[in-house]
Amino acid sequence: MSRKLLALTFDDGPHPDTTCPILELLCEFHAAASFFVLGEHITAKTVPILQRADAQGCEICSHSFSHPDMTQLSADEIRYEITETAKRITDAIGKPPRFFRPPYIAVRDEMFDLIPVPFIAGYGVRDYDAAVSAEERIRGVLQKAGNGRIILLHDSAGNTQTVEALRTLLPELHDQGYDFVTVSQLFTEYDIIPKPHNRILYSFAEQTEMYAPET
Numbered sequence: 001m002s003r004k005l006l007a008l009t010f011d012d013g014p015h016p017d018t019t020c021p022i023l024e025l026l027c028e029f030h031a032a033a034s035f036f037v038l039g040e041h042i043t044a045k046t047v048p049i050l051q052r053a054d055a056q057g058c059e060i061c062s063h064s065f066s067h068p069d070m071t072q073l074s075a076d077e078i079r080y081e082i083t084e085t086a087k088r089i090t091d092a093i094g095k096p097p098r099f100f101r102p103p104y105i106a107v108r109d110e111m112f113d114l115i116p117v118p119f120i121a122g123y124g125v126r127d128y129d130a131a132v133s134a135e136e137r138i139r140g141v142l143q144k145a146g147n148g149r150i151i152l153l154h155d156s157a158g159n160t161q162t163v164e165a166l167r168t169l170l171p172e173l174h175d176q177g178y179d180f181v182t183v184s185q186l187f188t189e190y191d192i193i194p195k196p197h198n199r200i201l202y203s204f205a206e207q208t209e210m211y212a213p214e215t
Contacts, residue, residue: 003179003189004147004176004177004178004179005147005148005178005179005181005185005186005189005205006145006146006147006149006151006173006178006179006180006181007033007034007122007149007150007151007180007181007182007183007185007186008031008033008034008151008153008180009033009034009035009036009061009101009120009122009150009151009152009153009183010022010033010034010035010036010153010154010155011036011063011101011128011152011153011154011155011156012036012037012038012041012063012067012128012154012155012156012157013035013037013038013041013046013049013155013156014035014037014041014042014046014049014050014053014155015041015046015155015156015157015158016045016046016049017157017158017160018155018156018157018158018159018160018162018163019035019046019049019053019155020049020052021163022155022162022163022166023049023052023053023056023058025163025166025167025170026056026058026170026180027056028170029170029171029174029180031170031180032056032057032058032059032180032181032182032185033058033059033180033182034058034059034060034061034099034120034182034183034184035050035053035058035059035060035061035155036061036062036063036099036100036101036120037050037060037061037062037063037085037089038063038064038065038066038067038085039062039064039065039066039081039084039085039087039088039089040065040066042085042088042089042092047091047092050089050092050093051092051093054093057182058182059098059099059182059183059184060089060092060093060097061097061098061099061100061101061120061183062082062085062086062089062097062099062100062101062117063085063100063101063103064081064082064085064100064102064103065080065081065082065084065085066081067103068081068103069103069104069106070102070103070106070107070108070111071106071107071108071111075110075114078110078111078114078115079114082100082114082115082116085097097117098117098118098183098184099117099118099119099120099183099184099194100115100117100118100119100120101119101120101121101122101152102119102201105121105201107119107201109199112196112197112198112199113197115196116196117196118194118195118196118198118200118202119200119201119202120150120183120201120202120203121150121152121201121202121203121211121212122149122150122151122152122202122203123144123149123150123151123152123203123212124151124152124153125137125140125141125144125152125153126140127140127153127154127159127161127162127165128154128156128159130161132161133161134161134162134164134165134168135165137153137161137162137165138165138168138169138172141153141165141169141173142169142172142173145173145176145178146204147178148186148190148204148205148206149203149204149205150183150186150202150203150204183202186205187205189205190205190206192205192206
């Protein structure tokens with residue numbers, strides 16, 4: 001493959017103060033990304049943000065309804081977290097989520113049986129922690145970026161340091177030759193069809209084991 005592809009992903013939104021600036025930066029650099037949203041954050045106020053992301057070519061995926069540790073939930077509670085979030089996403093943009101990221105990347109076998117879409121993990125830089133500076137986030141992403149990889153970031157409320165990091169990361173990664181794609185586009189470019197119930201937490205396109213190796 002001649003193209004260098006990187007899938008930027010963002011958890012815990014949508015939020016006006018973080019998701020909107022991220023969308024502006026993505027637009028500036030002609031970049032697509034995937035947003036793993038929480039169902040409880042999809043409201044009348046934030047639906048236009050999802051619609052804007054969709055119109056820009058970004059992808060809206062599920063990160064559960066309320067961000068619980070789903071390994072501690074009953075089967076019915078797991079189904080609610082998934083179905084209610086999928087309903088709100090579908091109502092907002094007219095299509096259901098194609099992928100799911102488990103909160104805390106915590107899984108148990110029953111979740112793979114109950115949840116009808118593939119699971120996505122990613123290479124993260126602890127950007128959910130306010131103690132991690134924008135500079136540390138920049139260094140971390142540059143170290144973990146690689147062709148076919150999925151980068152895990154957060155557009156949670158108030159996470160302005162990740163927005164600041166992106167102001168440096170997007171041009172730097174672009175200069176390194178990366179094209180920014182959605183998770184769906186990443187798999188399509190690699191001619192891979194990830195299937196539900198396959199017990200893989202994808203952090204890169206060609207992954208075949210449950211967990212990706214750390215870098």
